[in-house]
Amino acid sequence: MSNWNPGGQPPFNPQGQPPPPPPAGGYPPNAPYPYPPQPNAPYPYPPQPNAPYPYPYLPAAPPGPLTRLWRQIGPVPVARRVFKPSRPGIVQDPVVARMQRIRTLVGLAAVVWMSVTYKIADSARVGDSVGNVANDRLNQSWISVLVLCVTFPVVVGVLLALASASARRELLRRAAKCFGAMVALVAAVFVFPASVLTGFVEGRFATNPVMTVVTYTGILLTFVWVLPFVIAGIGLALLHVFRTADIHETMPPLLAMTLVWEMALIDLFTGAYTGVPAPVRILFMLGAPLSVTAVGLWELRRLHAHHGIGLQGLLMRQGPGQA
Template identity: 65%
Template sequence: MNAWNPGGQPPYDPRAGHQPQPGPYPPPPQGPYPPQPPDGGHPPRIPHPYVPQPYPPHPGPPVPPGPFRRLWVRIGPIHTARRVFKPSRPGMVDDALVARVQKIRTLVGLGALVWMSLAYKVAQSVSDIADDRLSQSWNSVLMLSVTFPVAMGVLLALAAPSARRELLRRAGRCFGAIVAIVAAVAVFPAAVLSGFVDGRFATGPAMAVVTYGVTILTFLWVVPFIFWGIGLALVHVFRTADIHETVPPLLAMTLVWEMTLVDLFTDAYAGVPGPLRVLLMLGAPVSVTAVGLWELHRLRVHHGIAVRDMLMRQPG
């Protein structure tokens, strides 16, 4: 008896005719299959042996875009509109929460306008509402194009003399964005008045192909640029954050009250009842003003940027 033979059984030697003695444990099952059930049912299912799967191929390095893709990114209408109308001054504060609140306010205001316009028959269809919103957006761009130079003159008059050159340099891209959107819209009347669309310059087969090809490509580029540019110009207020972070909310509040006065004098929403008409006309300016004041407060509290910093005057 030892640690390896606790029962004291004699060793098993098949050559001597010895038989193994029964131990405390049952013998292992015979054969590769489990015992069959006595009731004649199906035997238990044998799990399928695990087969190792090959590893997925390792992804290679990203394939660089082709020359046409790089050209489209560089000169495409949407990418060009982003470069022209989005502010890009180094060190500029970009608050993601403010941008999210502005988008929510815009969507809620647009939904309320669509519902009231359809409920009170101000517009006959959704397409009429879209045309009206596009027209109002373009009027806002024109109004902002007039308001911005006036506001810039007031800013230069109040700013420190040593800062006026820097402010004018920063405002250069803002004026460039105004010129870009006006020039893009002017392409259509210029093409019609010059006879380019009517084929005035198509004096031969080759010139006809060139003329109509240029016309189609121009319209395919200009139309997305105009639509995307109008939206970005209004959201970023002609990229006036390049001047100072507090300029966009101030100009946005000024613009929305100017457009409210225009709606008042043009008798907008004439088919809407009195209380709802007042709510519809004042909803946009009140909400934009609330968001603008909150944005100014957030810039001052969380980022240390105040309106007086725009004047670049030394304290004292």
């Protein structure tokens, strides 16, 4: 007996006798099916969500020892932990982050194109021109970091003067990681001139086999670990504005706008982009400040409109524990 044959009758009658009449009151109703009917199912069984076919589910393999070691002590992962904001409860908007990366890449590409175009046109040696362009871009990035290192303490001092007395300790606690990131980057960069000035690179201290091993190990670590850390650190420090979002979400756009206008003034007084026609020079000197200002104002507006974060929270007037 089944739901398809409630009377228990065989599918055919070999003796040719008519089937018995149904019982009085009809056959009992079928038991309720525990699953909803499937409109186009070839059989009345419900679909299996985790069917072992056609491909079995295989969990991701755990990372190997080298991968785990790289994530712990690699220069780029360490730079990310040092220079990216990590305050609990911080608002991270992927749209803003994507816009910042696009703005940075477009601005860098435009400046490199202009530098390559005019320096190669004025130079007979293309290799030297490309090398000078790369050196100029690296020097400008490092100058931006130094200017930011000078500007940030001034901004923090102004905030301490304007903030309430109860919020100053919390403000200093949040700013500690920003100062730590600055110290880490400056110390990493200082390794290179210190190695040259002390004669460490030239093997001055390699007076015995032990010191020879120490010297070559130090040189290897300098170029394999410290140099990638510095390059990644400069990029992350400029992108995240020395993780100042740990203080407040409005600090990165405010400091970024301040920094680009300071760099524009420095380029104006130092005669940057010499040999470039005046209209193009003005365009590139004002293009970065105007674009960064537009992105910064848009970021402030988005933080206020989508997350309810405004400039009034920068002074922590509501109390030290609130943003």
